[in-house]
Amino acid sequence: MWGPVALALALAIACGGDPAGAALPPAGGGPPLDPSPWVAATDGTIPLVIVVSHGGSVAPAWLPDRDCVACVTATDLKTHELAIAIADGFDRRVGARPFVVANLLHRRKFDANRAVAEATGGHVPLEAMWTLFHARIDSAKARALRQHPRALLIDLHGHGHPIARLEIGYLLTSGDLRAPDAVLAPRFSAAGVAAVPSAALPAPAAADAYFSGGYNTWRHDSLGGGAVDAIQVESHYLGVRDTPAARTAFAETFVTVLLQYLADHYDWRPA
Numbered sequence: 589m590w591g592p593v594a595l596a597l598a599l600a601i602a603c604g605g606d607p608a609g610a611a612l613p614p615a616g617g618g619p620p621l622d623p624s625p626w627v628a629a630t631d632g633t634i635p636l637v638i639v640v641s642h643g644g645s646v647a648p649a650w651l652p653d654r655d656c657v658a659c660v661t662a663t664d665l666k667t668h669e670l671a672i673a674i675a676d677g678f679d680r681r682v683g684a685r686p687f688v689v690a691n692l693l694h695r696r697k698f699d700a701n702r703a704v705a706e707a708t709g710g711h712v713p714l715e716a717m718w719t720l721f722h723a724r725i726d727s728a729k730a731r732a733l734r735q736h737p738r739a740l741l742i743d744l745h746g747h748g749h750p751i752a753r754l755e756i757g758y759l760l761t762s763g764d765l766r767a768p769d770a771v772l773a774p775r776f777s778a779a780g781v782a783a784v785p786s787a788a789l790p791a792p793a794a795a796d797a798y799f800s801g802g803y804n805t806w807r808h809d810s811l812g813g814g815a816v817d818a819i820q821v822e823s824h825y826l827g828v829r830d831t832p833a834a835r836t837a838f839a840e841t842f843v844t845v846l847l848q849y850l851a852d853h854y855d856w857r858p859a
């Protein structure tokens with residue numbers, strides 16, 4: 589007779605699944621849910637933290653699906669892979685990496701860009717995951733600030749809107765980031781990747797869907813104190829996220845744009 593541990597391990601092996609899926613449910617009166625396999629955090633040395641909220645695919649059957657009213661459950665396909673490609677791109681170019689923090693749970697189970705009740709769908713044991721995810725981001729920010737006076741956080745998403753362009757969201761009132769020469773989108777446009785808002789297109793047409801920045805951008809931005817500015821980047825799929833070659837090519841553009849941006853606004857240049 590197999591106990592729950594052996595059974596869960598056997599299922600994980602049988603599915604050839606990510607070992608992260610082997611995390612065990614909290615049994616009645618047993619240990620609390622351990623969310624640590626569901627957050628991937630890698631260290632960096634440059635003043636950039638990349639957060640991946642919706643790229644996860646781990647979906648243990650024992651974890652209830654979120655069933656909140658009107659909650660979104662679609663994943664941002666390949667955004668974790670894109671973040672890794674970007675980190676690798678920095679490594680190749682300048683021999684240093686950004687910090688990366690990724691939620692590995694499928695959005696059906698957990699939404700890492702929402703306040704706790706909507707994030708967990710009201711499943712109280714999963715609040716430990718929400719707490720850990722933000723603790724890992726806070727830790728990455730703190731480690732970046734031990735090496736640099738200021739840092740930038742990019743919450744990296746994928747959208748399925750009909751127009752193939754980056755949608756860059758600023759919740760900020762920070763004059764620095766709103767100044768015409770400071771916004772990120774025109775730099776991507778100049779580098780050949782369509783992006784809004786930009787000088788040519790200061791605001792998307794009213795009929796066009798546009799993500800302006802969500803919970804993480806609000807929570808982790810310097811507006812609430814601290815020395816880390818947060819920006820949400822929503823990427824289109826084709827030519828950016830869809831294939832390894834596309835991700836590598838986009839990562840090269842991303843690195844070029846961000847190196848200039850970090851030099852201009854964070855006074856950071858590779859050694």
Ligand SMILES: [Zn+2]
Binds near residue numbers: 641642664701744745
């Ligand atoms: Zn998203």
